[in-house]
Amino acid sequence: MPHVADENVNIMMKESNTSIPWLENSSYIVNIHSSGNLDKRQQINRQDRLLSPLPTTGPNAVAFYAVMSRPLTNPGDQHTFIFDEVKINAGNGYRPHSGVFIAPNTGIYAFTWSMRLYGTEHHSAQLMVKGHVHGAVFLTVGGSSNNDNVSGTGVAFMNEGDDAFIRTATGNLGKIESDSSGYTAFGGWLIK
Missing domain, CATH: 2.60.120.40 (Jelly Rolls)
Structure with a gap:
């Protein structure tokens, strides 16, 4: 059973209508310890960023x-x-x-x-x-x-x-x- 604080976080995430651009095309994973507390580690699936081309410098970059x-x-x-x-x-x-x-x-x-x-x-x-x-x-x-x-x-x-x-x-x-x-x-x- 999740800890009360964990349930509040999950509810806020489900009910939030705000747009977070870097989360829109990513999965958001929250690890829960057996004690029910949120793990400090939060993992973002960054596949879309990893597949994007490397940044390049402009023609006048020095x-x-x-x-x-x-x-x-x-x-x-x-x-x-x-x-x-x-x-x-x-x-x-x-x-x-x-x-x-x-x-x-x-x-x-x-x-x-x-x-x-x-x-x-x-x-x-x-x-x-x-x-x-x-x-x-x-x-x-x-x-x-x-x-x-x-x-x-x-x-x-x-x-x-x-x-x-x-x-x-x-x-x-x-x-x-x-x-x-x-x-x-x-x-x-x-x-x-």
Whole structure:
């Protein structure tokens, strides 16, 4: 025999005249424990969604995300980061051999970057847009066994052909870490 709360849920579901689009062509299954309480797991038959085509990007979609596949040892001042492992490059604006993003379309872009350090290292990573410092993050690690990460976000108007990249500032010390435990990364996308 179902619990009273279960009966109320079943009645509400039967008497409801509201339209829930994602339920209209799906079966709704509620699991009931032997105690009569509703199971927290609710299952939706998603066959109609699984059979639909994969989403595609529009002709003007621009988005990229890339990581360093290995650490960068003592990069020095004003050294451009090379993010050689590209995860996505819609619009083909990111150049993995140079580490530079070249805007394929005019518009407003959002950028994000991160840097991971270990031990007693300290570095500043600057977002350069059209040859000027547009944003910067700084991280100093305070001990031999510390492992820290810093990230930054910037938004910029770019004309088609303008460039953006990440570089070190001045007064850096040590290695910039990047591996599957924590990547140093760079990404961006066209907002509008």
